[in-house]
Amino acid sequence: MTSAVRVSCGLYKMVLLTYPRDFRLRFGSEMATTFSDQICGEWEHSGLPGVARVWRCALREVLCVAVPLQLQNSIVIATSLALLSSLALFMAVFHAMTHMCNGE
Amino acid sequence: MIGCSGNESQLFVLSPQRDVDMVKRLSFASQMLKDPDSTRWGWSQYSHGKNFLTIYLILIYQYQIYVMPSANRIPDDLQHLLPLTPAVFFILFALADGDKHGYAIMQSVSRISDNQFRMGPGTLYTTIQRLLDLDLIAETESAGGQSDHESRRRYYKLTRTGKTILTADISRMESVVRLAREKKLVPKTSE
Numbered sequence: 522m523t524s525a526v527r528v529s530c531g532l533y534k535m536v537l538l539t540y541p542r543d544f545r546l547r548f549g550s551e552m553a554t555t556f557s558d559q560i561c562g563e564w565e566h567s568g569l570p571g572v573a574r575v576w577r578c579a580l581r582e583v584l585c586v587a588v589p590l591q592l593q594n595s596i597v598i599a600t601s602l603a604l605l606s607s608l609a610l611f612m613a614v615f616h617a618m619t620h621m622c623n624g625e
Numbered sequence: 626m627i628g629c630s631g632n633e634s635q636l637f638v639l640s641p642q643r644d645v646d647m648v649k650r651l652s653f654a655s656q657m658l659k660d661p662d663s664t665r666w667g668w669s670q671y672s673h674g675k676n677f678l679t680i681y682l683i684l685i686y687q688y689q690i691y692v693m694p695s696a697n698r699i700p701d702d703l704q705h706l707l708p709l710t711p712a713v714f715f716i717l718f719a720l721a722d723g724d725k726h727g728y729a730i731m732q733s734v735s736r737i738s739d740n741q742f743r744m745g746p747g748t749l750y751t752t753i754q755r756l757l758d759l760d761l762i763a764e765t766e767s768a769g770g771q772s773d774h775e776s777r778r779r780y781y782k783l784t785r786t787g788k789t790i791l792t793a794d795i796s797r798m799e800s801v802v803r804l805a806r807e808k809k810l811v812p813k814t815s816e
Contacts, residue, residue, distance in 0.1 A: 551727055552746040554777045558728040582747030
């Protein structure tokens with residue numbers, strides 16, 4: 522196995538962290554094995570462009586699959602809403618203070 | 626082809642030929658009941674024609690209820706799956722010719738879709754999870770090879786319900802293609 526393939530497999534294990542914990546426990550090792558097979562196959566047939574294609578697909582799946590799965594979890598939704606509302610409040614206060622300073 | 630039986634609205638999966646035969650027999654029988662003289666076989670000459678016909682209809686009904694294998698019925702809770710999504714269809718289709726592990730399913734899907742439909746491990750395993758939960762596929766007992774890499778593989782097989790729903794979707798597509806041919810939307814040479 523070449524270093525490119527080894528690095529890819531290692532990085533994919535980190536990408537797997539974006540998937541929900543239950544799903545990862547059930548299918549994580551199998552997904553890593555399948556990704557490794559996919560990378561090896563593409564490396565042999567198409568070289569670097571093939572590996573890039575596999576990575577593009579894997580990263581697209583983070584947005585299209587992992588994020589919606591995470592959003593099904595109510596804890597994640599609550600945390601995200603809390604962060605967003607805090608950010609909105611901070612921005613509002615910051616905007617108001619900027620106006621006050623400019624007024625003076 | 627999916628047919629509807631009586632007031633119970635039970636759905637059956639029939640082979641296309643058997644379905645056509647059944648529809649022909651039922652339409653002939655209903656026409657007989659309405660107007661026995663109109664049929665060219667001259668059933669009206671029989672004095673007990675209607676009684677005979679009633680028994681015939683009851684036998685057809687009994688056949689649909691008891692003789693037809695219950696395995697061919699699509700459970701009500703799976704009706705919403707039709708038409709199947711591309712990922713579900715291709716995974717079920719890939720498993721139709723034998724047990725496969727994840728990577729083999731991916732390769733098979735690539736091949737049968739002529740590289741038009743590609744999926745990564747994320748799409749593959751979320752769909753597999755859904756299909757396992759719906760009992761459309763099952764994990765097989767057979768273990769992988771001796772190596773660590775092989776032993777981490779899990780093999781999946783199509784269940785009877787999975788096969789039924791796949792057949793129903795293929796029949797639906799056949800009907801669509803047949804209609805498209807009638808409307809001359811697809812060339813007849815593609816048969």
